[in-house]
Amino acid sequence: MTSVKVPVNGREGDSSPEEGMDPAVDPGLESAAKGRAKEGMAGLAKGLAIIEAFGASTTRMTVADAARFADLSRPAARRCLLTLVELGYLAHDGKFFMPLPRMLRLGSAYLSTSSLPQIAQPLLVDARDELQESISLAVLDDGYAVFVARAEAVRIVSTGVKLGGRLPAYCSATGRVLLSDLTDDEIRRHLAGVPMKRLTARTLADADAVVAAIGRARADGYSLSNEELEVGMCAMAVPVRGRGGMIEAAVSVSVLSGRVSIETLEQSFLPVLRRVAQRIERAL
Known part of the structure; x- marks a missing residue:
């Protein structure tokens, strides 16, 4: 992605x-x-x-x-x-x-001074090895989910974003988890300033539908995106909370829908993502 x-x-x-x-x-x-x-x-x-x-x-x-x-x-x-x-x-x-290449210095300044990516990286690697899929960590920045750590699975066809990549929060599993700390009114005010677009036939680009999807993420403790960003790609994300209980980041996995079903994501992948998130939280 x-x-x-x-x-x-x-x-x-x-x-x-x-x-x-x-x-x-x-x-x-x-x-x-x-x-x-x-x-x-x-x-x-x-x-x-x-x-x-x-x-x-x-x-x-x-x-x-x-x-x-x-x-x-x-x-x-x-x-x-x-x-x-x-x-x-x-x-x-x-x-x-x-x-x-000198442009990389700008991003590395954050990555080298922030403890969150450093803490998360080895834990993401463990999850990648267990699931054999790429695992990422993202934070919210100006309406986008920005990926600050990632453990890439070696495959002929890769999925997901690269380190430093950005996804619109309103239509990504990661973004919806990151927005789920907000109230519905705060989410609506945020969406009012976001140019929501249908990236695929399944993209939720209506404010009411997006607010409902974020509400489900808040209630369930995770979010799914099923071919909303790209046809054939699904993603799941769970929150990482800081010591004060607020969401600081999200751990996510992205897969090809033909290789991993939604049922497998919820039954087999979700417990692994939650375990990684908990381990990051304990280390913060």
Whole structure:
């Protein structure tokens, strides 16, 4: 399962009349500054917005793409991209900008300082070896389930997201578990700001249906996603609670529906996931 993003169909070159504007006159920077504290750095925020726009379905982008993703003017987007090229985070072939390995340093800063992925990793490996399927750990970030630890099963056809991948919370088993600590009213307010889309014929993209699915996850202590993100792929997730009892993360497994049935997930896989979650909780 790859990270789900809205693909960019239109591709444009770097040159445009807007790019000839005086760099000092940038409406995008001005508007961003109005909503930011005096101590904030609007330029840094814009560069980070562009970095976050890269993903499995957006492996390269033009100036126009970056401006659209990060809600910037083209001159501001171009300056950010060229700065990232100069610093070694991006490559530029004259039209497209693409991430370089140095980009990994940004994610590794969290992974190397957060105890949660370090605690979970060996336990995920144990569960992977027992189930012979990939096991992941994710946290909630801005409406997405972000995967911070993963034990990958070796298969010809792999399933699930990669480390650092993001899935929309409303239609993923992992996301629904992570949202299940919220009240129904809080969930509805969250969904009001989320562009819910039907990714397959089975995707729940209606607020009432999503709230009900999250309610079931809250009551059952686990969530299932049956071909909602991708045809032929099912996933199950359980919560990991911190010392205060609040959900901090979710442990999940993703499988091919032709290989593992929903019945097997609930009867054989669920006890293993719950055991891993409990072991992580005890170690926190």
